[in-house]
Amino acid sequence: MRVLIRRIAFYIVTAVAAITVDFFIPRVMPGNPVSAVLARLQGQVTPSTISALEQQYGLKTKEGLWGQYVHYLQNLVHGNLGISTSNYPAEVTTVIRSALPWTLGLVGMATVVSFVLGTLIGIGVAWRRGTWLDNVLPATTFFQAAPYFFIAFLALDLFATRLGWFPTGRAYGQLDFPAFSATYVGDVLSHAVLPALTIVVCSAAGWIVSMRNVMVTTMDEDYVLVAQAKGLPKGRVVWYAARNAILPSVSGFSLALGFVVSGALLTEIVFSYPGLGWILLQAVGERDYPLLQGIFLIITFAVLAANLAADFVYVLLDPRTRQEA
Amino acid sequence: MSTGTGLPGAGLPGTGLPDAGLPGVGLPVTGVPGADPAGTGPGQPAGAAPALPLPGRARRFQVPRSPKIIIGLVMLAGFLILAIVGPLVAPYNPSASASTTNGVPQPPSAAHWLGTTQLQQDVFSQMLTGGRSTILVAFAAGLVATMLSVVMGVTAGYRGGLTDDTFSMLANFFLVLPALPLLIVVFGFLPPSSGSNDLLIGLIISVTGWAFGARVLRAQTLSLRNRDYVESARIVGERGWRVVVFEILPNLTPVVAASFLFTVLYGVGTYTALAFLGLVNPEHWSWGSILFYAQSNEAEISGYWWWYMPPGFAVAFLGTALALLNFGIDEFINPRLRAAGLSRRRTGKAGRGKLPRRFVLGVTPVIRAGEGGRP
Numbered sequence: 001m002r003v004l005i006r007r008i009a010f011y012i013v014t015a016v017a018a019i020t021v022d023f024f025i026p027r028v029m030p031g032n033p034v035s036a037v038l039a040r041l042q043g044q045v046t047p048s049t050i051s052a053l054e055q056q057y058g059l060k061t062k063e064g065l066w067g068q069y070v071h072y073l074q075n076l077v078h079g080n081l082g083i084s085t086s087n088y089p090a091e092v093t094t095v096i097r098s099a100l101p102w103t104l105g106l107v108g109m110a111t112v113v114s115f116v117l118g119t120l121i122g123i124g125v126a127w128r129r130g131t132w133l134d135n136v137l138p139a140t141t142f143f144q145a146a147p148y149f150f151i152a153f154l155a156l157d158l159f160a161t162r163l164g165w166f167p168t169g170r171a172y173g174q175l176d177f178p179a180f181s182a183t184y185v186g187d188v189l190s191h192a193v194l195p196a197l198t199i200v201v202c203s204a205a206g207w208i209v210s211m212r213n214v215m216v217t218t219m220d221e222d223y224v225l226v227a228q229a230k231g232l233p234k235g236r237v238v239w240y241a242a243r244n245a246i247l248p249s250v251s252g253f254s255l256a257l258g259f260v261v262s263g264a265l266l267t268e269i270v271f272s273y274p275g276l277g278w279i280l281l282q283a284v285g286e287r288d289y290p291l292l293q294g295i296f297l298i299i300t301f302a303v304l305a306a307n308l309a310a311d312f313v314y315v316l317l318d319p320r321t322r323q324e325a
Numbered sequence: 326m327s328t329g330t331g332l333p334g335a336g337l338p339g340t341g342l343p344d345a346g347l348p349g350v351g352l353p354v355t356g357v358p359g360a361d362p363a364g365t366g367p368g369q370p371a372g373a374a375p376a377l378p379l380p381g382r383a384r385r386f387q388v389p390r391s392p393k394i395i396i397g398l399v400m401l402a403g404f405l406i407l408a409i410v411g412p413l414v415a416p417y418n419p420s421a422s423a424s425t426t427n428g429v430p431q432p433p434s435a436a437h438w439l440g441t442t443q444l445q446q447d448v449f450s451q452m453l454t455g456g457r458s459t460i461l462v463a464f465a466a467g468l469v470a471t472m473l474s475v476v477m478g479v480t481a482g483y484r485g486g487l488t489d490d491t492f493s494m495l496a497n498f499f500l501v502l503p504a505l506p507l508l509i510v511v512f513g514f515l516p517p518s519s520g521s522n523d524l525l526i527g528l529i530i531s532v533t534g535w536a537f538g539a540r541v542l543r544a545q546t547l548s549l550r551n552r553d554y555v556e557s558a559r560i561v562g563e564r565g566w567r568v569v570v571f572e573i574l575p576n577l578t579p580v581v582a583a584s585f586l587f588t589v590l591y592g593v594g595t596y597t598a599l600a601f602l603g604l605v606n607p608e609h610w611s612w613g614s615i616l617f618y619a620q621s622n623e624a625e626i627s628g629y630w631w632w633y634m635p636p637g638f639a640v641a642f643l644g645t646a647l648a649l650l651n652f653g654i655d656e657f658i659n660p661r662l663r664a665a666g667l668s669r670r671r672t673g674k675a676g677r678g679k680l681p682r683r684f685v686l687g688v689t690p691v692i693r694a695g696e697g698g699r700p
Contacts, residue, residue, distance in 0.1 A: 014498050022510070029514040138393075141652065145590065145644025147597055150616070150637035153625040157633075161626050168626045213655075254501055255537065262505030266598055270620065280506075284513055284602055292513050296506045303503045 003321050007311045011304045018300045022293050023072050026057055027065075035059060037085070037287045045088050056082050056290065081294040086286035092294040095279060100298065103275030106192060107264045110199035111257070117200065118207025119249060123242050125208065126215030137212070140205035148263030152198045152270035159194060166194045195264075195271045203260045210249050218245040247318055253310040257303055265299075394653035400646035408460040411453035419451040419610050430622075430629045440631035443622050448615070452635050455610040458523050459596060459640070462611070465527025466534060466592030471585040473531065474538030479577070481539070482546025483569055493543065499536035505598060508533060512604040521609040526596060534591045538584030545580050549573050583654045590647040597640050612636035 026034055034057045038050060055071075063071070075081070081092035125133045143151070160168040167190060218224065218241045227237045268277030276295055283291040315321045422445045431441045439448040481492035511529060549555060550573070558572050574581075599605050600613025603621075607614045619625070619633040 010494075010497065011501075013494075014501055017498055018502060021507070025510055026514055029511075030516060034514075137652070138649070141648045142641060142645050145594075145648045146641035147594055147601075147637070149598070149601060149620075150633075150641060153616075153619075153633050153637060156625045157628065157630060161628060213659075217659075258501070258503040258505075261503050262598070265505065266601065269602070270625065280509065281602060284509065284604060287513065289513065292510055296510045299503050299506045304501060307501055 011308055082290035084291040086288040092290050099276050099279045110196040114200040114204040118204035119211045122208040122211025126212040140208050143202055143205040148202045149266040149270045152267045155194050155198050167191050195267050195273050198267050199264050214248050215245040250314050254307040391653045393649045397646045397649035404643050408457045411456045415450035415453040417447040417450040419454045433631050439635050451615050455612045458611040461523045462527045462596040463589045463592035465524050466530040467585050467589030469531035470535040470588040473535035478539035478542030479546050482543040496536040496539045504533035521606045530592050530595050534588045579654050579658050586647045586651045590644050612640050
């Protein structure tokens, strides 16, 4: 348990550090970009909104940096991330709340599928090392190196535009008003197939390589040799080796997740999928700073939470971590 | 090249490359400290004729001749040439419109090899011009990030104690922080004029890209720190920086190279993503900015494949070249990862998939003697 407590402490410190970074970025940037945006907003939004934004970014205020920081933390604890200037008068939290489920569903589903699929393929490739299956590896190199959104371009062009198998974007048919029914669910799923497929194809490559590399090493262990020598069925031997080889994949999950989430955000943009990536693009285009920073915080928290979950799984899987030193 | 015949430089501190696996994948540290796997690797193609072993100093820079490394190097060289001469040989000004009346992107033709955008700009010229910025940013990011990771990782591993705790904490923080969203926020606040400065962009990207290398280097340094030859250097009274620079760093060369390639790869992807989002001044041509225009004009659902495919494939192949090199180095560091070589031939003879083959460093070249030829 000590391990987990230490990890939780680390994630709390990391979250606080991320919050602090989020606070400082607009304040250390040259050229005062916030005032420029506020000047442009003049007349479009109410004066009280302008002054609220000025306070949020520490403009025209006599408060010191520390006071601003305390204010910022207070707002954060109350779930107040400010007003989204591009979706005026909606609050940042409202905008994010409407987009978050789409991203969570898409990324969550795709990550689980790609982890399972990539691990299984990695096991197979390692077990049959030296056969034609080794050719899988150079192919994975391409998918690891290609940007997610480029694969998304290809998938969209081929399967949606040319073949017409799937819709060309968005998360549900435009005319169907979200009502929970079998048609609606089917519609949502058919819209999710291509983005999910893109994420799976790109991220599974990494799992294949890492699983294969560890598996190859594990298969050289004596206990695998013994298992074979005493005539255990092949499946059982693979299972014993794989159980041990999967540990680095699980502990490497946190490293990979950041990449997957970033890639998924860009994939959403290509598919006009109404998740966080899509509103992120709008926030960038409109220079909607409160929304931009809010999205950063939410993504960071989500990634940290997923990391914590991966750590829990690791402790469950590896008895050595449960032994108190 | 003395592959397969050279005697391992065992026992000569500082002349060999590390034989340990990447700690990130939990490989056991085996073999003699300072042993030179360049002379022992089982999967390396044996040279046509066994050459004489080179003097120890020259051998350190030997590049193993695996097909992955050769293909990777050739591709990378092609991209580097493109970066240098590309903007000079571009047939058109990438921003100039060939016609102001036609608003439909034209498919490839003799005049425009890769077709045109909807503003009738030449995509081929944009590709040639944009390569330089893409590659420059990536290499700048890779260089700075590698320097950071060497300084942080090796210092943390060598000094230990509070320094180690602090640096490791910092590295872990950057590792779990989702880098792209952070960069998007930073670039969102950056004044537009900074969006065309390649070196500045590379510098900012490198801040988010050094942590992984630092972690690997730290672990590797930890395993080297207490080896006998480092101990003896310390006992002889060498200063700390001298031990690090002359005893430890040479043994980290492949790991440093791998982490450099990894960060360049990361830099390519990240810069392209940022430009694709329009966060870098789109007038500053890069492969990402071509994709930005293609996406904003819906090239992918209108069938304008000549617009988005060239930059996408260019980025993907540049990344593939770097990843292939990285794979090659990985296999060089950890010979067990090699797919080709021993196991294929052996299993072919002795029946497929019977027993996992056990590689023993230093013994395998004897087994392979006489087999010759390339796998």
